[in-house]
Amino acid sequence: MTEPPADLVRYVTGTTGLPPGIAARVVADVMAYFGEPVEQYVRRRHTELRRARLRNAEIWARVAGELAARPVAAPALSERQLRRIIYG
Incomplete structure (x- = not known):
């Protein structure tokens, strides 16, 4: 660091x-x-939100909103792009 x-x-x-x-x-x-790189953030948040028993549709919307609200916003990612980060 x-x-x-x-x-x-x-x-x-x-x-x-x-x-x-x-x-x-x-x-x-x-x-x-x-x-934290975008892909790592998406994977980490997906895992955290799945453990909280949220469904993927809720997760994609929440993660996209979180990414947009970060001080240095990540590029806008579609639900498809978010799924690809998680599932390949």
């Missing part, structure tokens, strides 16, 4: 009162979360 940007760590330290080391770890965790 790459070092989080120093200016962002300073900002988080200043706005939250967290010590710099913890702020750096928080920033790194958030960057890793949002840096």
Whole structure:
């Protein structure tokens, strides 16, 4: 994992009162979360939502909405494209 940007760590330290080391770890965790590749995100969320007993039709709509709402939105994926990520 790459070092989080120093200016962002300073900002988080200043706005939250967290010590710099913890702020750096928080920033790194958030960057890793949002840096997850689209395919990996879709697979992970599909597994999580299936465990919650949602049906695929609900899952595809929810995942597509989540992808669109991310700070750096993924390209719009159709239900067919989402299914292909999961089932090949």
